[in-house]
Amino acid sequence: KIEDEEPPTVTLGSDVILPCTFSVGQPVSLQYLAILWTFQNKMLFRLDNKGKQLSPRVTFSDADAMKGIASVQLHNVSVMDAGVYMCKIIYGPEKKEKDITLKVQSLPTVELLERVTNEQSMIVCSVSRFYPKNITVTIIQEGKDVTSSTLSSYQQNPDGTFNLSRTLTLEDAMKQISMSCRVQHESLAEPIKKDLLLLHGGADESNNAVVFGVVGACAVLLVIVIGIVYCKYSRKKGLEKFTMGDIQGPPVWIDGEKLTLYCTASSCPQDAKVSWMLKAQDGTMSEFSEAGTGEAEEEQPLISREYIVSKEKTTRPQKNGLCDYSSTFCFIPSASRHLGSSVSCKFVCGGKTQEKAFQFKAIQAKPRFIEPISISLCDSGNVQLLATLERFYPKEGIKVTWRCNKEKPPETNAPMDELITHPDNTFTVRSKYEIPGDQFKDPDFKVCVSWNHDSMEKAESREVSVKDFPWCPTMDDIPLQSERENNKLRLSCNISNYFPDALTVSWFGKKKGSQELFPVTGSDIYVIQKPQSERGTNYTYKCKACLVLPLPESTEQEMEYICRVGHPSLKEPIQGGTGPVQRYDLGEKQSFIVHDIQGPQRWQEGEKVTLYGTALYCKKDVQVTWIVTERDGTIREIPDVTKDTEEKLGANDYVACRERSDDSDREGLIDITTSLSFTASVSRHKSMSLNCKFVCDGKSSEKLFQYKDLCAKPKHLKPIEFSLLENGEVLCSLSLQQFYPKTMQISWGAGVPPSYDKMESAEEVTDSGLTYDLLSKCRIPGRLLRDPDFTVRASWKHEFMSDWESTQLSLRDPDK
Incomplete structure (x- = not known):
């Protein structure tokens, strides 16, 4: 949105601000902003993510753009500057336009004279250098307008202003009275009034008046002659010498941000040439000429394309053909190349040369924060935070501060800052901060690092909490393991890779055919063993959650059990389930029980995969067959063999092995564990199916295994x-x-x-x-x-x- 503004009015020769303010409903990003000013279908000013272009006599503050101010300042306003200007704001895909009308005024100069000739006397009210054209000039006698006066035609001056006069011929009766001239113009707060007292008498007095009139006329003629000579001399001098303004630009350069310097020259012939020179700290001088010299871009030296010179001409209204020029010099400053350098601009006009130098005050490089804050664990149980700010200059201007959001901060060691100096004159700071790991058991605990530098308008910061930790708990599948005593089952779940030690474990049950969960608590029926956390080699924690429960004695007692884990690093708790716990028919000795296939849910190309199947209460002649249906439909049946007779096959083939065969708690029966090993392959195992089939005493039972993910790591076969x-x-x-x-x-x-x-x-x-x-x-x-x-x-x-x-x-x- 562009705000409404009052149309500006300016006096000729003064400076004026053309107002234009806008809002985008959020902080302004220069990456998406473009500002354009046009006047009479010609571009006056342009700012976008490629840089800035502006006409002579126009200035703009880059800092204002971030505040929603697109106003420009026009210097030394002339009559030709009056008219309608258009301000266009483009932000992302949206654009808005606003017309701003500039009114230019020039205050009139009023003179009231009496002219005496041999034949008559006249009163002349002369009004000069006024603008705009409309004006009222009145001669007044004794408070009344004199209607017998004559108004001349308008005369326009070279600068666009106007002259006008009103003349009254005097009669003898009017020569002893007071006369006035009144001028009304829109540039005046109130009319201008000039008075003249006429004191004419007899013949001697008339003769004296004639004498004084002649003397006055001679003086006026002399002034006119001097003025003509001065104008001719000034014009000739202007043709021989032009004027060059100082180079304008920011005194502080920011590394990596496009910079524009500009310079103007006035009263130049139309063959003016401009060049910019850059002198490095070691004395090396590089010269850059204006664009459009006829060279194709690819034929120009690489360094020339990094520095862009432009020139713009403005024809002046005088008839002498002189022009005003402005030139811009655009490049991206770098601390490595421009530290200690200087810039100069040279104009060559009509065989004459002028040069101006520009020395900036400082060059700064903004620190770049390496996302995110690095988090690591220490042997002491502390958490080490590392913030890296790279490529800034100068080093004295950097300040890094750590703080936490507790009223009473924990006792910690002071932050350690490591300063690295680069060959390109920039610096990097690595700020380390250790804090006790137990502090992060509170999910609301946060640590903030903030930094500021001379090159930054305001400080920036980042926060870290336990939610940002990479050590979130992971759960293995819950296998069903049978205790040999009292016909009970032990459900155990391995939980690992979490920090800090703030784990919560809950067990839930779900009845057969129901979706409703109910909490399982310690009682005569259930025994819940409290997890004991142990610290691993990578300083994270691991534990085992166990639930002991009686075997179901009927299908009505079949249930599914779920282990739910909570941790401060988790947004939501994670959980794993057993699937329905099958009925153990204790009275039927021939029945056997097959458990779900256990194994990794994520397979990786080229890595070995081993799956396990378990059956309880089997006869010794039990037969096991693994059935694999590959991606192309090929079916492979692999019977298991004992370890003693295991055959060593190729890496991409399947090996089924009888891992264990133990006596069951039922007389004459055994419990067995079988395995299938193979090397995962996307070409063979994508969308595959896999079953384990047990045949015992003429009865068969199968379990299906379905992996979750299959991946192939990228292969890097040749260098960059x-x-x-x-x-x-x-x-x-x-x-x-x-x-x-x-x-x-x-x-x-x-x-x-x-x-x-x-x-x-x-x-x-x-x-x-x-x-x-x-x-x-x-x-x-x-x-x-x-x-x-x-x-x-x-x-x-x-x-x-x-x-x-x-x-x-x-x-x-x-x-x-």
Whole structure:
């Protein structure tokens, strides 16, 4: 939305602000903002994410754009500047326009004279240099308008203002009275009034008047002659010498943000040329000429395309053909290249040369925060937080502060800041902060790091809580294990990889045919063993939750049991179930029981998978067959064999093995455990089905196993490839092959180790049938490779990879 503003009015030769304010309903982002001012279908000013362009006599404050102010200031206003200006605001896909009418006024100069000739006397009221044209000029005698006066025609001056006069011829009777001239104009708060007292008498007095009139006329003629000579001299001088204004631009440069310097020259012939010079700290001088010299862009030196010079001409209204010029110099400053440098601008007009220098006060690089805050565990039980701020300058202006949201903060060691100096003159700070891990048992506990730097308008911050921890509890499947005494079952669930030690475990039961859960608590029927947390090698915790329950004696007693786990790092509790606990028919000795197949739910291409099947109360002649239906429909039946007769088959084939055979708590019966091992393959096992079939005493029972996920890690078969583009950029390519499923994250970085700047990239994923291939491309400026230590690094993470993997390449690598 563009706000309504009062139309501005300005006096000729003054400065005026053309108002335009807007709002977007949120903080303004310069990435999506464009501001355009036009006048008489010509662009007056433009600001967008590519930079800033402005006409002579126009200035704009970049900081105002962030505040919703798009107003521009027009200097030394002339008559030709009056009219309708259009302010256009573009924010993202939306755009709004507003017309602003500028009124220009020039105050009239009034003179009241008496002219005496041999024949008559006249009163002349002369009004000069007024604008706009409409004006009222009246001669007054004794409070009354004199209607016999004559009004001249309007005369327009070269600057667009007007002159006008009103004349009254005097009669003898009017020569002894007071006369007045009154002028009314819209630029005046009240009319101007000039008085003249006439004191004419007899012949001697008339003769004296004639004498004085002649003398006065001679004086006026002399003034006119002097004025003509001065004007001719000034015009000739203007043709010989032009004037050049000081270079305008921000005194503080920000690393990585586009910068525009501009300079003006007045009273130039139309053949003016402009060039900008950049002098480096080591004394190296580079010169850049205006764009449009006829060279194709790809033929220009690479450094010239990094610095853009433009020139704009404004024809002046005088007839001498002189022009005013403005020139802009655009580039992106860098602490590594521009520290201690200076800029100058040179105009050549009519064979004459003028040059102005510009020395900025400072160059600053804003610190870039490496997302997110790094979290690690210490042997002491503390949590170490690491905030990294990279590539800032100067180092003295950085301040990092840690705090927590408790009234009484915990006792901790002071933060440790490590400062790293880079070859490009920038700095990186790594701020470490340790805090007791038990503090994070409170889900509302937060730690905040904030930082500020001379280059930043305001401080920034990030927060971390237990919700950001990567150590969330995971649960294994709940196998059914039989206790040999008192016909009871033990349900156990392994829980691991959690921190801090603040786990809650609850058991629930669900009756057969019902969806309603009821809590299971310790009683004569159920025994709940409290989990005991143990710390693992990676400093996270693990435990085992156990529930002991009696065997169901009828189908009506069959139930499903669920273990629910809560932790401060979880948004919602996680849970796992047993499935229906089958009836144990204690009276029928020939019946046997088959449990669900146990094994990993996530398979990875090329890794070994082992599944287990268990049956209770079997006769010794029990037969077990694993049945696999592969992706292409091939059915494979694999009978299990004892470990003594196990055959060693190929890595991609199946091996079924009788793992255990133990006496049951029923006389003459056994409990067995069988396994099936094979190497997972997307081509064979995608959408497969797998069953384990037990045959005992003429009866058979099968269990189906269905995995949750099958993945293939990406293969990185060749290094990063470099190729040179026509525009001087270097194209970096990374190829990853044969992964599944499709989701993949790619990150590019470039810089001098150990610090890398994040680079944008484009990815192309192709379907190769069962798996996917990816080609990632990243463009970098060719000038960066002038440093032999400059390194390009590509990292990738597949959804089933536990951590990122990466590769890198520099000019120092062999075979580059």
